[in-house]
Amino acid sequence: MEKEKKGVRLEHISKIYQDPKTGKDFYAVKDTDLVIEPGSFVTLLGPSGCGKTTTLRMIAGFESPDEGEIYLGDEPINALTPDKRDTAMVFQSYALLPHYNVFDNVAYGLKLRKVPKDEIKERVTRILKLVELEGMEGRMTNQLSGGQQQRVAIARTLAPKPQVLFMDEPLSNLDAKLRSEMRTELKRLHSDSNSTFVYVTHDQLEAMTLATKICLMEKGVLQQYDPPLTVYSQPANRFVADFVGNPTMNFIDAKVTDSSTVEFLGINARFTPNDPKQTINASEVILGIRPEFFTIRDGGKIKATAYSTLPSGMETTVKVKLADELVSSVVFGAIDYRVDQPIECDIIGDQICIFDKETTKRVSIGKLEVL
Secondary structure, three states: OOOOOOOEEEEEEEEEEEOOOOOOEEEEEEEEEEEEOOOOEEEEEOOOOOOHHHHHHHHHOOOOOOEEEEEEOOEEOOOOOHHHOOEEEEOOOOOOOOOOEHHHHHHHHHHHOOOOHHHHHHHHHHHHHHOOOOOOOOOEHHHOOHHHHHHHHHHHHHOOOOOEEEEEOOOOOOOHHHHHHHHHHHHHHHHHOOOEEEEEEOOHHHHHHHOOEEEEEEOOEEEEEEOHHHHHHOOOEHHHHHHOOOOOOEEEEEEEOOOOEEEEOOEEEEEEEOOOOOOOOOOEEEEEEOHHHEEEOOOOOEEEEEEEEEEOOOEEEEEEEEOOEEEEEEEEOOOOOOOOOEEEEEEOOOOEEEEEOOOOEEEEEEEEEEO
């Protein structure tokens, strides 16, 4: 009988450390509320020191929160040790047992739980098939490639059928090609298993491709918790917009001259919010324009010059000089512009963001029509 899927809930979780240099306390994680749905794939994303690994370690039981409560399903688990939480961890170093073969590595946790031998064999065989390592049961771990070792580590954590599987930057030691392949495997493994995956990374590409939801953090504070496309197209604030996306979003200082007119870099434009209820109260704002929405085309209303072109296979990033500002544009195909070549541009789409200059929060999103 399949176990009921369980999610994770964090209520006002905080972790306080002491700075060894100043002796002052600081929040590594501050007053975080988070609901991880059963069976979801959540990535904890952010720069180094943002609190993502501390959050993971608190959910896993390797750290204790100083404030708040963590729940697995409806059960509070703050007081439970890691081995009592029905969870498992894939470490960055894999932590395989070098003197054990593949079968015994995967079976290790089951043996500790005193699972019957016949069931151990059945589970290990099934899991090794799932991670495409069947037939390698007798190999020692030092005879495996990096990707195969990674699969053994994942298989070992999946074998006990944990409710929640934690991964702390598990692909960081692999080369770029193998990382791409393992992302595909992790996505497939998640869809084939009944577990909830919680995955720590600083790599936005991993977060965008793997997650059903992204939890983006900065300085211990949750900045946004949404599906990847929402985080990309509707960033909650400038930090989120700047952290997600490559090339990064263009940020341009602007003034709101009346309820619908925006002035920037000597250009006047009409802004139409997608939601008429979103009013812009500030006069000093920041326009946020993704490079794919700042398009280069003949007849465009914005006159500029080319600064540099950076081809990357299927697309080219063009740096455009506009009133002494550099603005990024992404165009399809391998296109080259000579330095200072006159070009014409336009702003397209209905996902142009306006951020309050003082608070940096997004206050509206919509269309921007150059007049």
